[in-house]
Amino acid sequence: MTIDIDLDAPGKQTGAIHIPSSRDESAWGAVMVPVTVIANGDGPTVLLVAGNHGDEYEGQVALHKLANRLAPEHVNGRVIILTGLNFPAVQAAMRTSPLDGGNMNRIFPGDPQGNISQRIAHIVAEELVSRADIVLDLHSGGKTLDFVPSAVMHHLDDDALMDKTAKALLAFGAPVAMILGEDTSGMLDGEVEGRGKVFVSTELGGLGMTTAERVRWADMGVDNVLKHFGVIDGDPAKPDHAPRFLDTEPEGCFIRARHDGLYEPLVDLGEEVEKGQPIVHVWDINNPGEEPVVYSAKRSGMFYARHGKGLVKRGDCLAVIGVDAKGIAV
Numbered sequence: 001m002t003i004d005i006d007l008d009a010p011g012k013q014t015g016a017i018h019i020p021s022s023r024d025e026s027a028w029g030a031v032m033v034p035v036t037v038i039a040n041g042d043g044p045t046v047l048l049v050a051g052n053h054g055d056e057y058e059g060q061v062a063l064h065k066l067a068n069r070l071a072p073e074h075v076n077g078r079v080i081i082l083t084g085l086n087f088p089a090v091q092a093a094m095r096t097s098p099l100d101g102g103n104m105n106r107i108f109p110g111d112p113q114g115n116i117s118q119r120i121a122h123i124v125a126e127e128l129v130s131r132a133d134i135v136l137d138l139h140s141g142g143k144t145l146d147f148v149p150s151a152v153m154h155h156l157d158d159d160a161l162m163d164k165t166a167k168a169l170l171a172f173g174a175p176v177a178m179i180l181g182e183d184t185s186g187m188l189d190g191e192v193e194g195r196g197k198v199f200v201s202t203e204l205g206g207l208g209m210t211t212a213e214r215v216r217w218a219d220m221g222v223d224n225v226l227k228h229f230g231v232i233d234g235d236p237a238k239p240d241h242a243p244r245f246l247d248t249e250p251e252g253c254f255i256r257a258r259h260d261g262l263y264e265p266l267v268d269l270g271e272e273v274e275k276g277q278p279i280v281h282v283w284d285i286n287n288p289g290e291e292p293v294v295y296s297a298k299r300s301g302m303f304y305a306r307h308g309k310g311l312v313k314r315g316d317c318l319a320v321i322g323v324d325a326k327g328i329a330v
């Protein structure tokens, strides 16, 4: 495994991480994951990542735009850009790698002797995360989820890091700042947080495509985070409305399907719901005339995320309700 540019040199370079991949279609071939570095003078290093899941597009578009426009004279410090972390998945428009099934966000810190996905994770952790002070990993819902555009973090044991991360989350400027209750083992998130570094993620939309509005949120957010840390000059742009700070307590915020069927949303993303309010009907496609299964909100809050397809299967994430975050002083 090699990186064909010098990550520590000033100026602007684009190259690739080479992961040898000898296979039927290409003996002596390699998977080449594009990497851009733009460095100038003193300042922090920000690692910007998209395509951690290959079918999530807001971040990929925003980082291609940034890699195109950002010149060394704009930068105080260093910006490292990965437009497509799980590059085989990006090429195939899939969440996970078609080469080995690897879900890049479940295999950190990777393995230098492992499969292609594990080797990508390993070199990114050892060569890129190690150099970064701040990591911004741009996700969205992919083909099967849809989100209110949001910047995302986790509850952290380290109060100072929690405070620094929350401030970066608000600086991002998306409509929602979200504290996600999820197990971060194997995730890039946990890899960075475990090293005591600022980690900001996003959920900027979804459905395996993007919109002009969502790309604008991504563009603004990336720009704002770079300004917040002084890596580019200027003050972060202020959106019309301050971000709403939400949390997802494990109890009752995540609603999973217990039945297969047709998904009827009773509310749309961003709407407020009350505890007990029906939010989704699931209709049995085999039995017209029967009553639907009713799924109700177990908490009052914002209808923050939903299943992104018209049919659901038992076990699918039907909806996520975000509740107002408590005890966050920033």
Ligand code: CA
Binding pocket: 053, 056, 139, 140, 141, 142
């Ligand atoms: Ca994702």
